[in-house]
Amino acid sequence: MNVAKKIIKNHLVSGSVEVGSEIALKIDQTLTQDATGTMAYLQFEAMNVLQVKTELSVSYVDHNTLQSGFENADDHKFLQTIADKYGIIFSPAGNGICHQVHLERFGIPGKTLIGSDSHTPTGGGIGMLAFGAGGLDVACAMAGQPFYITMPKIVKVNLLGKLRDWVSAKDIILELLRLESVKGGRGKIYEFTGEGVKTLSVPERATITNMGTELGATTTIFPSDEITKDFLKRQNREKDWLEIVADKDATYDGEITIDLSTLEPLIAMPHMPDNVKKVKELKGMPVDQVCIGSCTNSSYTDMMLVAEVLKDKKINKNVSMTISPGSRQVFSMLASSGKLFDIINAGARVLECACGPCIGMGQAPKTKAITLRTFNRNFEGRSGTKDAQVYLCSPEVAVATALTGEITDPTSLFGIKPKIELPEHFYINDDLFQKPSKECEVVRGPNIKPLPKFEPLQESILADIVLKVGDNISTDHILPAGAKILPLRSNLPAISEYTFGAIDKNFVARAKSVKNGIIVGAENYGQGSSREHAALAPRYLGIKFVIAKSFARIHLANLINFGIIPLTFDNPCDYELIKLADKIEFKDVKNVIKNNKNLVIKINDRPIKLNYCFTDRQKEILFAGGLLNWIKEAK
Numbered sequence: 001m002n003v004a005k006k007i008i009k010n011h012l013v014s015g016s017v018e019v020g021s022e023i024a025l026k027i028d029q030t031l032t033q034d035a036t037g038t039m040a041y042l043q044f045e046a047m048n049v050l051q052v053k054t055e056l057s058v059s060y061v062d063h064n065t066l067q068s069g070f071e072n073a074d075d076h077k078f079l080q081t082i083a084d085k086y087g088i089i090f091s092p093a094g095n096g097i098c099h100q101v102h103l104e105r106f107g108i109p110g111k112t113l114i115g116s117d118s119h120t121p122t123g124g125g126i127g128m129l130a131f132g133a134g135g136l137d138v139a140c141a142m143a144g145q146p147f148y149i150t151m152p153k154i155v156k157v158n159l160l161g162k163l164r165d166w167v168s169a170k171d172i173i174l175e176l177l178r179l180e181s182v183k184g185g186r187g188k189i190y191e192f193t194g195e196g197v198k199t200l201s202v203p204e205r206a207t208i209t210n211m212g213t214e215l216g217a218t219t220t221i222f223p224s225d226e227i228t229k230d231f232l233k234r235q236n237r238e239k240d241w242l243e244i245v246a247d248k249d250a251t252y253d254g255e256i257t258i259d260l261s262t263l264e265p266l267i268a269m270p271h272m273p274d275n276v277k278k279v280k281e282l283k284g285m286p287v288d289q290v291c292i293g294s295c296t297n298s299s300y301t302d303m304m305l306v307a308e309v310l311k312d313k314k315i316n317k318n319v320s321m322t323i324s325p326g327s328r329q330v331f332s333m334l335a336s337s338g339k340l341f342d343i344i345n346a347g348a349r350v351l352e353c354a355c356g357p358c359i360g361m362g363q364a365p366k367t368k369a370i371t372l373r374t375f376n377r378n379f380e381g382r383s384g385t386k387d388a389q390v391y392l393c394s395p396e397v398a399v400a401t402a403l404t405g406e407i408t409d410p411t412s413l414f415g416i417k418p419k420i421e422l423p424e425h426f427y428i429n430d431d432l433f434q435k436p437s438k439e440c441e442v443v444r445g446p447n448i449k450p451l452p453k454f455e456p457l458q459e460s461i462l463a464d465i466v467l468k469v470g471d472n473i474s475t476d477h478i479l480p481a482g483a484k485i486l487p488l489r490s491n492l493p494a495i496s497e498y499t500f501g502a503i504d505k506n507f508v509a510r511a512k513s514v515k516n517g518i519i520v521g522a523e524n525y526g527q528g529s530s531r532e533h534a535a536l537a538p539r540y541l542g543i544k545f546v547i548a549k550s551f552a553r554i555h556l557a558n559l560i561n562f563g564i565i566p567l568t569f570d571n572p573c574d575y576e577l578i579k580l581a582d583k584i585e586f587k588d589v590k591n592v593i594k595n596n597k598n599l600v601i602k603i604n605d606r607p608i609k610l611n612y613c614f615t616d617r618q619k620e621i622l623f624a625g626g627l628l629n630w631i632k633e634a635k
């Protein structure tokens with residue numbers, strides 16, 4: 001067996017491990033972050049469970065840390081008190097980005113983890129089977145329910161050779177994105193094997209598993225080997241180590257080979273993480289901003305390398321450079337080693353350990369800026385500046401560029417790369433995590449609005465097309481993030497006013513003007529983040545169906561969880577036949593879906609066949625009007 005299958009087998013609650021069939025997995029650990037956590041905990045509360053039933057659940061505050069009004073602080077207090085009440089560890093603002101902190105202090109090889117954040121697969125860097133999910137799925141896992149996924153293909157990524165100086169783990173995942181694209185990973189787990197794996201440290205592996213999310217993959221995973229053991233030992237957690245490696249005769253559903261020794265520094269161009277070019281092809285392009293950090297590249301080794309390169313140098317005067325260490329552990333060690341001095345002295349702006357610019361929480365660049373970021377996403381407008389051009393690269397490329405002021409291949413600028421070893425002992429201060437007393441009163445400020453109630457599915461529905469969009473629509477397009485909108489995550493009526501705002505300013509008014517709405521999408525609809533608000537807000541505005549050529553995994557699950565019916569075109573060319581304001585009648589839709597009958601709609605008398613593939617459980621959820629209703633009905 002391969003690594004992924006071993007962990008799946010150990011956690012299988014129901015289903016068979018045949019590709020394409022639904023499986024239910026026992027979940028050992030959960031994590032939430034503040035932007036998705038408020039909704040997840042409101043939903044958990046509605047389940048009337050006394051305490052979380054997982055082995056470990058952690059609530060992190062890392063996204064909404066700019067407090068320009070009372071909203072974020074209200075949410076943080078709510079999260080702190082609800083964690084205290086229900087037996088959840090609370091990691092307050094300033095402790096760091098959930099994925100980095102979880103890897104350092106809580107992740108355990110061989111365990112399952114789901115998180116209400118799409119980059120939860122970062123845990124695959126230490127051999128966890130870790131999935132991003134909607135908040136409601138995480139709430140269900142905290143209530144002791146299994147996590148349902150479609151059994152993915154397990155693809156072997158065979159890494160050969162060794163990276164050359166100044167080429168990094170980021171270049172490996174950018175290469176995989178170049179090969180596979182942002183939709184290539186749908187329905188797949190990528191499992192890394194081969195000699196090259198032994199040359200990669202845990203932080204490097206975590207960079208790869210983190211950004212594996214951008215492939216649209218179900219998850220990504222490395223084996224848990226001696227390197228994993230060594231990392232955990234340095235984190236004083238050797239007891240958490242368990243060896244999980246693929247059997248010699250392990251089989252896979254596909255294979256990709258990457259020879260690390262042939263890779264060069266790579267860069268993803270605007271506005272998609274798979275728009276990958278060689279750095280040297282863009283050499284000389286002037287740059288306005290460089291941001292180093294995010295859950296992809298904010299580890300101790302990343303930050304120490306940047307500090308080492310900046311020592312006794314000055315950042316180019318036309319570049320604004322920011323540094324956000326991934327965790328308080330990393331930040332403390334930068335400070336105690338004196339390396340922070342080199343970063344400050346070179347002219348960088350040091351931000352707190354949080355998502356920050358990655359999610360548009362500050363540091364929006366200037367108009368039409370060229371900004372180089374070590375992050376994982378460069379969707380249009382995500383930086384907070386609509387016409388900014390965001391490029392994604394490694395810390396090596398970013399720091400070289402910050403010094404010269406133009407896109408620079410570090411292999412041409414520097415000599416031998418400084419060797420950054422992992423510290424013998426990482427600095428540990430677990431007192432900064434708040435252990436639950438289980439006796440607390442939950443505090444709810446005025447920003448915390450009650451959950452909406454949704455109607456069960458009607459027998460027949462007459463609905464209007466209120467939006468038609470193209471390929472690769474991300475959840476950032478559906479419901480943008482950023483400093484202005486993120487504080488409204490616990491306030492559905494307010495946040496839904498921003499739905500599709502960046503694409504069509506009239507969408508909200510149009511959706512409200514009809515009783516039932518339909519959105520038409522193309523390929524890979526809903527890629528990107530796990531934010532369930534991208535399903536919740538449309539549902540709140542009356543959307544009942546999304547018809548697309550194909551869907552991204554987490555968003556598809558979120559649509560079902562909130563009672564929106566996802567349908568696909570039997571013939572993708574039929575996409576062309578539908579236009580805004582068309583009316584569609586779904587006759588007897590409940591009965592059709594219940595009995596797996598053909599679903600054929602008519603547009604101007606032309607029949608269009610739509611496909612769906614729901615398990616009995618999913619059908620019941622849709623009929624009930626969403627997962628929460630279904631759970632309540634079942635009680």
Ligand code: MIC
Pocket residue numbers: 035036063116117118119132359377481528529530531
């Ligand atoms: C992101 O990177 O887009 C986020 C913000 O972390 C999201 C979660 C969210 O929208 O709150 C994600 O990746 O799931």
Ligand code: SF4
Pocket residue numbers: 063097117119294295296354355358359375376
């Ligand atoms: Fe935070 Fe960015 Fe990572 Fe999302 S991708 S968790 S916003 S650092």
